[in-house]
Amino acid sequence: MTDPSEPLSSISDDLTDGIIGNTIYDFDTPKKKEFLPWHRPRKQYVREKQWEYLITDLVTETPPRTGTINYLGLPGDDLFDLRHFHDKICIPKNLKLKFLGFNKGMKPGAEHNTQLEISLDEVNRLSHIHDGSDLLPDDLTAIALEKSVAWMKSENMGPFDVINIDLCDGFAKQPANEFKQTHYNTLYRLMYLQAKRQDPWLLMLTTRTNTECVDANVFETLKQVYRDNLADCEDFLNASNECFTVSDEDSFLDYCSESTGFTNVFLTSLCKWILTTGLRQNPPTKVEVKNVLGYTVAKEADSPDLMSIAIKITPTYVAMPDPIGLANQEFNQPSECLFASRILKRVHRKRDVDEILAGDEQVMNTMIENTSTLLDQARYDTSDYAIWVQNVL
Template identity: 30%
Template sequence: MDDDLDVDLGYEDVEHAKVVLKKKFLPWHKPRKQYIRINQWNYFASSLVKALGINEEGKARSLEYLSLPGADLLDVRSLHSVCSEMGVKIKFKGLNYIPPEDRESMTDQLISINELRGLQYIDAASDVYPDHLEQLANKKSIAYQQIISQASTYDVINIDLCGSFLEAPPQDRQPNYYKALFELLRYQADRRTEDWLFFITTRTNKDMVHLETFKRFVDVMEGIFGSDNVIYQKFVDLGLVNQSALEGKKIVVDKIDGLSYSNLVSAGIGKWVLNALTDHMPAHNSKMLKTYGYNVHSNSDVPCDMVSFGFWCKRLPVKAVDTFGLAAGGINQQARDVSDVVRVSRGVILSSVSAMANVDDILNDADEFSNALRASSELMRSARYDVEEYEAWARAEHEKTKIRIISDSA
């Protein structure tokens, strides 16, 4: 029947498809998202390429990249512009479940993959698989088989969510992001020896975080305060929670304001990633990088309710001695203990949360917005969008944001 989707639709079926410029725009099409792609994802990915030397003669290989790319693969397109300048191919793997009845999105994704595979600096083995991120914890799923079981490790993992990965209750037995991300982080830690990057974008506002999950974050922070007065004092000095919500080293949940809630969630995410990578051997440090955020809903009580986190992950050397006493000196005796690394990283997390860059405020500057719009327009053009229509939409959305910023500061 005509209404049935051919699930075996392949790349050859879209080579001669009629291309119509798209005019439907979504929240992640705004220039502020491209600002993050350029200044966080692409910037640190290019830094990693240099650190690993994979753009050097004799060491050249593809950059292994995992993401949730969407049908347009905008993140891959943006990263390609950087990697092509460095002469480095991208081998991307993606997860994007599209309902069988959504023929338009399916065709659009196939066209996008076909386009990208035709580029000089895209590895031909790149692909996107039809499954949900949550299924990474299910060893029988497409996600697990393609992303973990049949894969090497990844140089860059980019988990860009529209919502929040914190909405499920702790230890929920249903498929959820906690299990999937923990599986992914430990997969990397157990097998990876080179440095790697982990990005995650998630909502952090109160109605997008399960109450029990938030309480776990508070309990962890209070536990740290009890054993590490330096971290507690830094937490207080940075003003991460309104003073009225602090009673000694206890956080009174009922008294925290919206910004304090978001700060605690952000710090909790940083600590959760750090623990996932350091609580088990082999351990990896996860240094939190510069954090970026923006506001999704105009009635939000916080400046940023969507936050993009980045972590530079590095395997920690293990001290070892010959218990037979035959070899003198041992191995890696100058390496820092994991506990010392964790203590320093906790402070970095607090500093990064405190110094979060508000992209809405940055783009309130006319020149910054013009630069971001120009870069975003070129990206949208590459994905077959009507740029004239897009720029009109982007400017209108930007005006709404400016009005909100003025209202909030009044």
Template identity: 25%
Template sequence: MDEFANAEVFGIVDEQTTPKDTHFDAWHRPRKHWIRSKQWWNALDELRKDRSHLYSNSFNILTLPGGELLDIRYFYQQLRKNKSSTANVERLRLTGFVNNLADYERAQRNLPLLGISDTSTGDSVIKHDNIDNLSRDGVLKKTFEDMGPFELINLDYCNSIAPSGNNNRIESIYKIVTHQCQHQSKPWLLMFTTRTTKGSVSNTFFSSAEELISNLLIESEDFLESFSNHYSDCLEITQQNLFHEAAKLKLKEEYSSQFSEIFVVGLLAWLLSTAREHGVKVKLTSVVRYDVEGDKAESDMFSLVLRFEKIGRINADPTGIANVENSDFGLENRGKIASRVVSKVKKAKAVESILFSNPEIYREISQDLSIFLEECGKCMTTFWEEVCREEVEKNGWTLEQVKRK
């Protein structure tokens, strides 16, 4: 066997002959690493310390990892660095889907370098497939069922969770959530990002989300009060009779400036309602928004973390032999549950407002990110000069400030 044949596989790189990669995407930017390091890792760390997972030594994670496995690299490093007497989870059992062939092949090469078991053992699997195909029966569905249930599901979309012209994605999300609700008895997390502007969102799904919001406005005083407090300018008040007024959503053209937020409220209301039907309680633990490409997209990307916990429910005995009534163990109605997310969406902070509030915050995030990018073969000169310099100097800082060790 040629001793140099698999040099790249084993991380043996000749610095003089291997050029550094000067291409950087949105997920290589400091604002995205804030999501990775502050939002996602904090949620993962909190979950592994939950008493329900006290005796778990690994978590099953379903994700869209990309060729560099950047998020997985970060999680693994943090698990090694942050050993805890109250948490035994120190490894991940990865199930990943990569729809780009070059990225898929790169991910397969990178996987052994991270200390994750070889895919040949079946302990971790990366498939060359599109997770949207989960809406159909087939090999992908079997992989999902065999490797689950999952403690973490991280769906980091470059576009929308409900994209225009693609119903398969939202149907796949529904199958993922319902399967998890049926089979995962311990608390678990759904972390996802989604674009929210009109051009990126399916009109069909948005119309359904609007209808769900309208129904909640009618059936739930709690939801009506919360929505009125935060989005009164999106509502039209009608006089039903002498003593009663009703509220309904205006036409979306009349609240176009808040389209993104109404979409997210409707999306969350749908996910919460779906989980409730399966006796599962959901809490929106974190929501932030950010610009994908810098100051060009008006914070149209939302990043959300939901925590699911199975409560259970009992249906009355249809034979009548057992005199037991329906019970949902105290699960609140869907309107009350959905009312709690409205203010969180409205008050969602922009990552930029945090990241650029202090040069020390930016320095911490960008330097941490640079370590992982260098491991991925990225050119650090390009990173500092072309990715960071403009936004650093725009805030009145110098590049030397944030590069200082």
């Protein structure tokens, strides 16, 4: 019988002696996670001052009927956006967040995939995350394929309260009509899925806007969209002249040759394409650009070349004309001319986030602190984060 006065450690050593020997096992120390370009405080500014602000406004004005925010997006490996919305919107509003995310880099055995799995487990355990949420190992553009898992999941979960297409590259980088899996086909299909909604919803679109990230032929098509309004909409012509000093073909071409002009024409025309898509739905939907925030990515850029556009899309209950003529209700189609003019003015009022943060130390410090909080949640060592920020500014 074992002596009860003998230390347990000694008992254990005696029992295991000769079975496992005296081997000491060393476990690999987790690699330190490096800070990445999108960890700069300017990204947090967009997350808070545009995304969080407008989503909060949306669910306050029109509370979700099911008590759940349906969200489609590209949350990345660390799922920062989902963590942030959970803490800053869902908990205060007592709403669930049901997300459909896309991450084409999910590959078995990949180092980043392990980190993603940990992040996904952490997020799924949060109190206000809906258990019907899903993260797919697909590119967002798989939605454009009618029989894809991405489309079937989107159709089953949609329509969405928020669609957040947060791209590091250009939305319009691909040629049009050469591939099915393009951002154009993806957004077009999502717009018609969203036509089922009875309530307003938000479309967030982040895209590069420099010439290298916009297909030349696509830009020519978008330029014609701008030209058409110059020719047939007096309000648009006046707004274009007032905001951009563009009123005729010569001034338009000169403006497009400048980096700022290229960006403004591209953004205005892209939003007008979304507007036209909405107005063609039955019933038509109103498309309103709420704000545009941007910052500079390319070192050689002389103006912000990555833009985040926030668009509110509101269903109408306008009756379409009766093709037979038995019903004679008045048809009041929302004015494309009016909404296009408003889009141009919003693009003109876009804000440079780098400039905002450089000019306001308090706001900068708040964004650094809030980013550090998210990094902590995702298991980053943030002891030198503030130093890293100063080095990359």
